[in-house]
Amino acid sequence: YAFADASSEVRSVRQMVGRDMIVRTFVWQSDVLDERMRIVYRRCGENLLREVYPTVERYTIGDDIFFRYRAEIDGLVRGAEYEYAVTNGRADVWHRFRVADGTYTALVFTDSQSGGDYRVWQEVVRAARREVSIADLCLHLGDLVDCGASRYQWDRWLAGAEEILLSCAFASTVGNHEDYTTDWQMSLPYWYRALFPVAKNDDTELDGHVY
Numbered sequence: 550y551a552f553a554d555a556s557s558e559v560r561s562v563r564q565m566v567g568r569d570m571i572v573r574t575f576v577w578q579s580d581v582l583d584e585r586m587r588i589v590y591r592r593c594g595e596n597l598l599r600e601v602y603p604t605v606e607r608y609t610i611g612d613d614i615f616f617r618y619r620a621e622i623d624g625l626v627r628g629a630e631y632e633y634a635v636t637n638g639r640a641d642v643w644h645r646f647r648v649a650d651g652t653y654t655a656l657v658f659t660d661s662q663s664g665g666d667y668r669v670w671q672e673v674v675r676a677a678r679r680e681v682s683i684a685d686l687c688l689h690l691g692d693l694v695d696c697g698a699s700r701y702q703w704d705r706w707l708a709g710a711e712e713i714l715l716s717c718a719f720a721s722t723v724g725n726h727e728d729y730t731t732d733w734q735m736s737l738p739y740w741y742r743a744l745f746p747v748a749k750n751d752d753t754e755l756d757g758h759v760y
Contacts, residue, residue: 558581559578559586559618560577560578560704561577561578561704561708561711561714561744562576562577562635562644562714562715563575563707563714564714564716564718564719565719565720565747566718567621570627570653570686570718571623571624571648572621573621573622573625573718574619574621575603575619575620575622575633576617576619576744576745576746577635578616578744579615579616579618580615582605582607583637584605585637586602586635587600587601587620587635587636587637588600588620588622588634589633589634589636589640590622590633590634592629592630592631593629593630593632601620601621601622603618603619603620604620605617605618605619610698610700610743611698611700613700617743617744617746619746627648627650627651628648628649628650630645630646630648631645631646631647631648632645632646644715644716645716649686653685653686654681654683654684654685655686655687655688656677656681656684656686656687656688656713656717657687657689657690658673658688658689658690659689659691659692660690660691660692661673661689661693662693662694662695662702662724662726663702664695667702667705667709670705670706670710671708671709671710674709674710674713677713678712678713684713685718686719687713687714687717688719688720689720689722690721690722690724691721691723691724691727692726692727693706693724693726693727693741694706694727695729696729696730696733697726697727697730697736697740698730698731698739698740699731699740700740703740719745720747723738727740727741
């Protein structure tokens with residue numbers, strides 16, 4: 550996902566469930582800080598274009614340094630379909646999502662961890678999309694990756710899930726594998742928390758970990 554302006558590159562755009570289903574949190578990361586980056590969106594069939602600028606956090610995890618962008622869209626209409634783009638100027642690549650009207654169609658996954666390149670995970674995602682072409686919600690019940698401290702595994706997992714993360718609200722829980730370091734010791738799930746910011750739950754101990 551690159552802009553015409555090659556100075557900025559967006560990786561792994563994804564939608565997260567907000568505090569309720571009419572709120573979407575859009576998340577992506579980049580190796581550069583670009584204050585022009587924003588989400589533009591509109592209801593399908595309408596010309597009114599809205600934009601939301603993200604909050605940006607700089608992360609250092611091990612030897613990796615990156616910027617995480619997070620933009621929240623509120624006040625969505627139940628039953629409506631929208632299109633959006635992440636841009637730093639002209640919006641070139643558009644994606645669609647819909648807001649459920651009270652009845653939800655969900656995709657549910659679990660234990661996608663793999664010691665390989667996550668090709669099987671990508672095949673599972675594609676098979677699920679063939680069976681359920683339009684889903685309102687995607688849930689993952691934990692153990693997304695084998696080693697939670699491996700950037701390579703997270704990059705491969707996100708690439709495998711791209712087609713659902715772009716069009717479907719995502720929520721997940723933390724598995725024990727998200728807590729593993731590269732030498733298989735238990736630690737806090739730093740990568741998981743950076744990649745999947747969940748809505749605040751007013752729990753001082755678990756805020757940022759669970760819904």
